[in-house]
Amino acid sequence: MTPTDTPPLATLAAPPPPPSTAPGSDFAVLSRRIVGAGLLRRRPGYYAARIGGVAVLYAAGWTAFAVLGHSWWQLLIAAGLGVMFAQVALVAHDLAHRQVFRLRRPSETAGRIAGNLGVGMSYGWWQDKHTRHHANPNHEDLDPDVDPYVFVWSRGQAERVGGLARFIGARQAFWFFPLLTLEGFNLHFAGARAVFRRGSAIKLRGLEGVLLCVHVAVYLAALLLVLTPWQALAFLAVHQMVFGVYMGCTFAPNHKGMPTITGADERPDFLRRQVLTSRNVRGGLLLEVVLGGLNHQIEHHLFPSMPTPHLRRARVIVRAYCAELGIAYTEAGLIASYAQALRHLHDAGAPLRVRTA
Incomplete structure (x- = not known):
């Protein structure tokens, strides 16, 4: 098997290769190499530039919206703001993983500003969901991202x-x-439903609810004050559709089409659990900007708090270490990663095609 091949499902159930002769678990050995290379150090300059740039472009989009006024050309602004909403959400993702701030409070405060107020998506709901995903990626019983609500992810x-x-x-x-x-609408609705549900365990639920309501009120008021009703409806549709497609295309290459896990007996150790269920996407710096660094998904899952600009350097270390242990390390180009995901979806749905034949 070459390093870029997708590992078969049986890989996860097979006995792990012999552990490293160095002290500690296989992951502990890798972690020491990463720490020794200084790849967990904070990068305040990078995040100041990134967050500042995203904030300027976000504000510029709304300024152009206000200046343009009644015009169907606003649909181009809507598409641009859909892209910027996704970029803000990617910043919130890094904040949730404490890549920007080491402490919890500033991370959560900035995350709620970016997520709830800036995008209209509940930071607390998403953080809980994403934390469970990171702990057990592609586990059919434990990962909410492979819940068969709309799609099925395995023949089982x-x-x-x-x-x-x-x-x-x-x-x-x-x-x-x-x-x-429709994913953009789903992200808004699912987060709001979690926040306003009685008995919700989301921290500072009242604050999150207020921020969501402020976002919705300002957003709708802006559309109705500047645009005609039909233009406002078209703007909302284009904006949220672009946002949803961007978010889906950002996360789909990372795990879709990779092996899924079921039950407790098939759950491998942390290192293999993260590497074997994740896929990296090959590409240059432009791809890293577009995907927010999540093209280095294997490294991100192994070290979630690692600042984005360090992931590329960590890839060299992680890939070499996986080769030492005989662990399949999967990479693909962007288009190839989507193709693998779609082939997997088609295969997973095979039992349903038999039923409807």
């Missing part, structure tokens, strides 16, 4: 699924990108 899920996923699953590879146009 397809055998027992019902509802919407049963209807879509047979041809889900064809539905995947069209349905991403």
